[in-house]
Amino acid sequence: MNLARLDLNLVTALRALLEERNVTRAGRRVGLSQPAMSAALARLRRHFGDELLSRVGSQYELTALGQVLLDRTATACDVLERLFTSQAAFDPATESREFRLFASDYAIDVFGAELARVLHEEAPAIRLRFTRTPLTVVDDTASLLSATDGLLMPHGVISDFPATDLYDDRWVFVVSADHPSVEDHLTHKDLAELPWVTYQRTYDAPAVRQLGMLGIEPRVEVSVDSFHALPALVAGTRRIALVQARLARRLAPLGGFRILEPPYEAVPLREALWWHPVHTHDAAHIWLRETAARVGSHIATTQP
Numbered sequence: 223m224n225l226a227r228l229d230l231n232l233v234t235a236l237r238a239l240l241e242e243r244n245v246t247r248a249g250r251r252v253g254l255s256q257p258a259m260s261a262a263l264a265r266l267r268r269h270f271g272d273e274l275l276s277r278v279g280s281q282y283e284l285t286a287l288g289q290v291l292l293d294r295t296a297t298a299c300d301v302l303e304r305l306f307t308s309q310a311a312f313d314p315a316t317e318s319r320e321f322r323l324f325a326s327d328y329a330i331d332v333f334g335a336e337l338a339r340v341l342h343e344e345a346p347a348i349r350l351r352f353t354r355t356p357l358t359v360v361d362d363t364a365s366l367l368s369a370t371d372g373l374l375m376p377h378g379v380i381s382d383f384p385a386t387d388l389y390d391d392r393w394v395f396v397v398s399a400d401h402p403s404v405e406d407h408l409t410h411k412d413l414a415e416l417p418w419v420t421y422q423r424t425y426d427a428p429a430v431r432q433l434g435m436l437g438i439e440p441r442v443e444v445s446v447d448s449f450h451a452l453p454a455l456v457a458g459t460r461r462i463a464l465v466q467a468r469l470a471r472r473l474a475p476l477g478g479f480r481i482l483e484p485p486y487e488a489v490p491l492r493e494a495l496w497w498h499p500v501h502t503h504d505a506a507h508i509w510l511r512e513t514a515a516r517v518g519s520h521i522a523t524t525q526p
Contacts, residue, residue, distance in 0.1 A: 235262040237295040243275060243282045300369040312505035314345035321371045321510055324355040328449040329374035332468045333388060333493060337517045367498035376491045378428035384502065385494040386511045388518030391526040393429050393488040394467045396453045396479045408485045410438065417443035419455040419463040429464060432489050453479040466491060467526040
């Protein structure tokens with residue numbers, strides 16, 4: 223299609239219609255009268271060759287195509303908003319803006335808290351919003367990155383997008399402080415026979431793949447969507463868990479667990495800030511990336 227002939231106002235109208243499923247409410251949301259929004263719906267129906275909204279009783283429901291367009295339209299609006307709010311210059315001391323980042327609880331604890339402290343001191347009107355990384359990050363990376371300012375994630379899970387390296391970490395094991403069968407050193411037999419607590423998503427994929435290459439298939443007893451919860455879930459049990467060394471050291475004062483080195487040379491972890499190419503030349507985003515790299519360099523001065 224010829225993008226130059228497309229009325230981009232229809233994109234916001236489409237999003238409002240699909241999300242509100244009501245012509246009057248959709249018009250109120252985007253500042254259009256009910257007749258004007260009805261006309262926009264008619265144009266959209268002609269463009270897509272589909273009703274998009276079909277009346278069922280006293281309500282409207284999305285057609286199959288309308289359901290497909292629901293998420294795509296939200297993503298398109300986010301991309302357009304970020305495109306047209308790009309700046310040629312950015313003064314962090316005076317600008318007001320919100321940066322949204324996808325991150326795990328590990329990344330927020332080890333990196334995000336320090337980034338927030340620096341922004342608090344240097345850019346008082348800048349806001350940060352951290353959101354838990356969706357399960358679809360590997361399969362839908364482009365859409366997720368286009369709808370946010372960045373993603374905190376180690377190398378080895380996604381690729382083909384620009385990234386700023388932040389700091390290195392390494393993997394360690396945690397076991398209960400009073401584990402009945404593990405003393406000062408773990409063995410390959412321990413890893414194969416003891417029950418595991420695992421982080422249920424894919425960020426530690428390189429480390430998990432390495433275990434498979436060593437012929438070790440973790441016997442998972444508990445999985446959890448939180449790195450912070452891993453030490454608590456091994457305390458007082460025979461379980462073991464694989465945790466980032468920087469996080470394990472931060473949680474050590476809580477007690478109840480011991481930190482042990484892997485019985486093999488574990489693959490290192492390099493945390494990075496990933497972003498969509500639409501942000502590459504935006505002055506505000508350049509400042510965010512430079513600040514993130516500076517914070518990461520500071521974290522890297524301490525041993526993982």
